[in-house]
Each structure stands twice: as structure tokens, then as C-alpha cells.
Amino acid sequence: MSIDMAAGPVEVRIIRRRRWGAWLLGAVVLLAIAIIVVAGARARIIDVDVFFHYLTSGEILLGAWSAILVGTVSMAVALTGGLVAALMRLSGNPILSSVSATYVYFFRGTPMLIQILFWYNAFPTMFPYLHIAIPFTDIVVVSERMPLVITPFVAAVAGLGLAEGAYMSEIIRGGILAVDKGQQAAARALGMTQSQIYGRVVIPQAARIIIPATGNQYIMLLKSTSLASVIGFLELLRITQGIYSANFRVVELLAVAAFWYLAMAAIVTAIQTLLEKVFPVR
Amino acid sequence: MNASNTDSGEEAIRVESVQKAFAGFRALKDVSFNVRNGEVIALLGPSGSGKSTLLRCINRLEVIDGGRVYVHGQLIGYQQRGGDLHEMSDAAISAQRRSIGMVFQSFNLFRHMTALQNIMSGPVFVLKAPRAAAERRARELLDKVGLADKAHSYPTELSGGQQQRIAIARALAMDPKVILFDEPTSALDPELSQEVVAAIKTLAEEGQTMLIATHEMAIAQGCADRVLFMVGGELVEDAAAPEFFSSPQHERSRQFLARHT
Numbered sequence: 267m268s269i270d271m272a273a274g275p276v277e278v279r280i281i282r283r284r285r286w287g288a289w290l291l292g293a294v295v296l297l298a299i300a301i302i303v304v305a306g307a308r309a310r311i312i313d314v315d316v317f318f319h320y321l322t323s324g325e326i327l328l329g330a331w332s333a334i335l336v337g338t339v340s341m342a343v344a345l346t347g348g349l350v351a352a353l354m355r356l357s358g359n360p361i362l363s364s365v366s367a368t369y370v371y372f373f374r375g376t377p378m379l380i381q382i383l384f385w386y387n388a389f390p391t392m393f394p395y396l397h398i399a400i401p402f403t404d405i406v407v408v409s410e411r412m413p414l415v416i417t418p419f420v421a422a423v424a425g426l427g428l429a430e431g432a433y434m435s436e437i438i439r440g441g442i443l444a445v446d447k448g449q450q451a452a453a454r455a456l457g458m459t460q461s462q463i464y465g466r467v468v469i470p471q472a473a474r475i476i477i478p479a480t481g482n483q484y485i486m487l488l489k490s491t492s493l494a495s496v497i498g499f500l501e502l503l504r505i506t507q508g509i510y511s512a513n514f515r516v517v518e519l520l521a522v523a524a525f526w527y528l529a530m531a532a533i534v535t536a537i538q539t540l541l542e543k544v545f546p547v548r
Numbered sequence: 549m550n551a552s553n554t555d556s557g558e559e560a561i562r563v564e565s566v567q568k569a570f571a572g573f574r575a576l577k578d579v580s581f582n583v584r585n586g587e588v589i590a591l592l593g594p595s596g597s598g599k600s601t602l603l604r605c606i607n608r609l610e611v612i613d614g615g616r617v618y619v620h621g622q623l624i625g626y627q628q629r630g631g632d633l634h635e636m637s638d639a640a641i642s643a644q645r646r647s648i649g650m651v652f653q654s655f656n657l658f659r660h661m662t663a664l665q666n667i668m669s670g671p672v673f674v675l676k677a678p679r680a681a682a683e684r685r686a687r688e689l690l691d692k693v694g695l696a697d698k699a700h701s702y703p704t705e706l707s708g709g710q711q712q713r714i715a716i717a718r719a720l721a722m723d724p725k726v727i728l729f730d731e732p733t734s735a736l737d738p739e740l741s742q743e744v745v746a747a748i749k750t751l752a753e754e755g756q757t758m759l760i761a762t763h764e765m766a767i768a769q770g771c772a773d774r775v776l777f778m779v780g781g782e783l784v785e786d787a788a789a790p791e792f793f794s795s796p797q798h799e800r801s802r803q804f805l806a807r808h809t
Contacts, residue, residue: 452656452715455607456670456722457646459639466673470660548659548704 329502337488343427348434373432382425422494441472481538566615590768593778599761649719649727709740
């Protein structure tokens with residue numbers, strides 16, 4: 267190859283090759299979508315007026331609120347339980363460690379649906395009375411028939427929160443293990459106690475690592491609140507089913523339910539993105 | 549730096565017949581030596597000779613299998629009652645570590661904290677010092693290691709040499725009686741390691757007691773009063789620095805010096 271250095275700067279145009287294949291593929295996909303949308307509109311599969319009528323109806327909003335409430339309270343239970351289980355697992359104490367491993371095995375290994383049914387139906391028959399008193403005193407904290415304590419809300423939170431806690435404990439444990447061992451050595455060398463090492467150095471760094479996975483689990487949990495419909499808890503899916511079993515507007519009402527689940531997912535995604543920005547990876 | 553540290557003759561560290569094994573591998577075999585206040589000791593030896601393990605046994609990051617370690621006359625990790633040694637509580641051992649600074653090969657700055665927060669972490673969390681006083685002291689130390697403009701930088705935004713100087717400032721913030729350096733320049737290229745060597749030299753001139761495991765001859769020849777030379781978990785030579793470099797006694801010392809100087 268020879269380059270003519272003496273010729274001086276010459277305007278050289280760069281002609282990109284056309285991606286005909288990519289354009290063609292894109293066009294085919296757009297056409298397919300258009301055909302489906304047109305067919306759907308012609309068949310009137312969804313009545314837009316009905317959709318908007320139910321989208322903001324009181325019952326539906328109540329159901330959406332219930333999903334957020336149960337999902338969020340369950341997530342709080344899961345984060346607390348998961349952190350405790352993860353710390354137990356990593357404690358080096360063989361008893362605490364195996365208790366934690368057993369908890370994770372059972373609660374991660376059985377379907378959430380079974381766990382919800384267990385807390386609502388089986389648990390109160392196993393223990394008909396809840397009686398909590400402070401030993402050696404006359405003070406009674408609670409004394410109540412169990413079915414009155416285990417409301418559908420409590421059973422849903424217990425079932426979802428404890429099952430999710432098993433997943434969260436593994437996520438948190440992974441986050442803690444991902445923090446460089448040198449960080450603990452440096453903290454210990456400064457004279458920090460074990461609780462300071464975890465509270466000031468390890469957990470803050472592990473927290474950043476587990477944010478994406480936790481966002482994932484939170485969204486999954488919000489959608490899993492629909493499982494609580496089996497124990498008669500009035501959440502979004504059960505309310506939706508109640509309405510369409512009376513008026514047969516199945517498509518519109520399922521679309522309404524889907525809309526609110528998507529809205530919740532959007533909020534969690536926004537929170538997750540914000541947290542990742544506020545606490546960048548360092 | 550600290551007037552009490554320069555009281556020559558007073559004992560800073562005493563290591564007596566220390567033994568340590570990892571799963572059968574004898575990392576330290578009966579190591580004994582003393583460090584006087586204000587002394588700077590270079591701990592030399594080939595990789596795997598037990599230098600790091602020895603340092604980690606002094607502040608009980610590793611629990612020794614036999615022997616005793618004293619820092620400023622205080623038995624580390626145990627309390628002697630009658631003829632028996634009773635292991636201390638975790639809290640008491642943590643308290644002993646406050647006066648023993650440590651600087652690591654991989655810096656180990658807390659990654660979620662700025663340079664300033666790293667330096668303040670010991671005084672604020674461990675010594676419960678008032679925040680304002682801790683910050684004032686931390687800024688002085690930043691200035692001392694030449695990084696006053698990096699107070700709000702995170703470790704990932706700093707070069708290795710800068711990180712190690714912050715780590716030295718973090719150790720100094722606790723006003724330690726002794727500082728243990730675990731190969732402070734081994735992770736740095738020659739140019740950056742010069743910054744760290746300069747910081748260590750300044751401390752040596754100020755009379756800070758230091759025990760420095762290193763491969764960096766600039767530290768060993770430039771700041772050390774004494775050299776301890778280790779091979780295979782044993783202390784084979786303990787000599788004043790000029791003597792060690794001019795007439796090393798042990799065969800392995802001679803081989804080592806031939807390769808490193």
C-alpha cells in the first residue's frame with residue numbers, strides 16, 4: 267500500500283454501508299405489531315371507556331392500596347428477618363448458623379401459596395390461643411383466640427414476609443461476602459468492635475451491592491400479594507375477579523389490574539434508580 | 549511526633565517465643581525480639597517467610613498458638629491471673645488495638661467514606677471523640693501527608709500512593725504507640741511508592757515507633773534503625789541497620805541483599 271504524502275490534505279468521504287437487513291427486520295416486526303393492534307381494535311377486545319371507568323374506581327384503588335401495604339410491610343419483615351438470618355449464618359456460631367440455614371431451606375423450598383394457607387388455616391388450629399405474659403408477674407401482654415389474631419392481613423404478611431426473608435437472607439449474605447475482607451481487617455485494627463465493624467463498615471458497603479436484587483424482590487413481592495386472594499384477603503386481583511364475575515368485562519378488568527401492578531413496578535424501579543444514584547458504586 | 553515515644557530505652561514491643569501455624573503449616577517458629585520506643589524496624593525476608601503473619605499476631609488479627617506479645621508492657625489478648633492466662637473479652641482486645649496502628653499492603657481504606665471520613669473514623673467511632681475536634685485533627689493529618697485538597701475524595705478517585713498516605717493518616721489519627729506496616733509499597737509502582745517512602749521517612753524523623761515489613765530497600769536503608777531478617781518463619785538475623793547492610797551474618801541475608809540491592 268502506498269500513501270502519497272506530497273499530495274497534501276484531500277477531502278476523503280466516508281460512506282457507511284447500509285444496514286438493509288436490520289431495516290428490513292425492523293419493518294417486518296413493526297408490520298406484525300400493526301396487524302395485531304388493528305385486529306384487536308376491530309374485534310373490540312377492550313372497551314376503553316370501561317377500562318377508564320374501573321381504573322380509578324374506589325374498589326380498585328382500595329385493592330391497589332392493599333397490595334402496596336401488604337407488599338411493603340412484608341418487604342420490611344423480609345429485610346429484617348433476612349438481615350438477622352444472614353448475620354446468624356455468618357456468625358461462626360454453629361448453632362445459629364445451622365438454624366439460619368434450616369430456616370432458609372424450608373421457607374425458600376416451599377411454595378409461598380402453601381405458606382400463606384398454612385398461616386391462615388393450619389396455624390390457628392395448631393395453636394388455638396395466643397397467650398403472652400411476662401414470667402413471674404401478673405402482666406399479660408396478649409390473651410386472645412388465635413383466629414382473631416391471624417387476620418387475612420396478618421397471615422398474608424407472615425406468609426409473604428417469612429418466605430421472602432429466606433431469599434433476602436441469601437441476597438444479604440452474598441452482599442456481605444462481596445465486601446473485601448481487608449475492610450474488616452482495617453476496621454478491626456483501628457479497634458472497632460464486631461458490631462461497629464458491621465454497622466459502620468460492612469453493612470453500608472453490602473447495602474449498595476444488594477440494592478438491585480432487592481428492587482427485583484420488592485417488585486416480585488408486590489405482584490405476589492395476589493396470592494393472598496386464596497385466604498379471602500381483599501387485594502387487587504380478588505377485587506378485580508369479583509367485579510368481572512358480575513359484569514363479564516374480563517379483559518378490561520384484567521387490564522386495569524395489570525395497569526396498577528405496572529404502576530407499582532414503575533415506582534419501585536424509580537426508587538431503585540434513585541438509590542443507585544445517591545449511593546454510587548465505589 | 550509524640551514526646552513520650554522518644555523516651556529511648558523504654559520498651560514498645562516485646563515478642564516472646566511466638567508460634568503460629570495454619571492448618572499444620574508452621575508460619576512462625578519461636579520468634580522473639582524487642583522494639584524500643586522511637587525505634588524504626590525494617591522486617592525483611594523473602595515472600596512467605598512470615599513477615600505479615602508476625603505483624604498480624606502483634607495486634608491479634610491472628611491468634612497466636614504459643615508465646616507472648618507485649619505492647620508497652622501490656623500483654624496482648626490475655627490477662628495473667630496466678631499461673632494462668634485468661635483470654636480477654638472481644639471488647640478488651642479491641643481496646644488494646646487502639647494504640648497499635650496498622651497500614652496494609654492493599655491500603656484497605658473504607659470505600660464508602662471520603663478521605664476525611666476515613667481519617668475521622670477511628671477517633672469518632674472508636675474513641676468517641678467530638679466530631680469537630682476529630683475533623684480538625686484529620687485536616688491537620690491530611691495536610692501532613694500532603695493531601696489537604698483531597699479531603700472529600702473517595703478512595704476510588706485517588707491513586708494508590710495517595711490512598712496509602714491517607715491510610716497512614718488514618719492510623720496516625722489514633723495517636724498509636726506503634727505502627728505496623730504490612731508491605732506498604734508492594735502494591736505501588738516505583739514512582740508512587742516514593743510518596744509513601746517520603747511519608748514514612750518523615751514519621752521516622754519524628755520518632756514514631758514503627759515496625760515495617762517491606763521489600764523496599766529505600767525504607768530499610770533510609771529510615772530503619774534495625775533490621776529483622778526472617779526466613780521460613782524464623783528470625784535469622786537481628787542487627788543494627790548499618791551492620792546488616794555492610795556485613796550481613798546469615799547466608800540467606802547475604803543472598804537476599806545480593807538480589808535486592
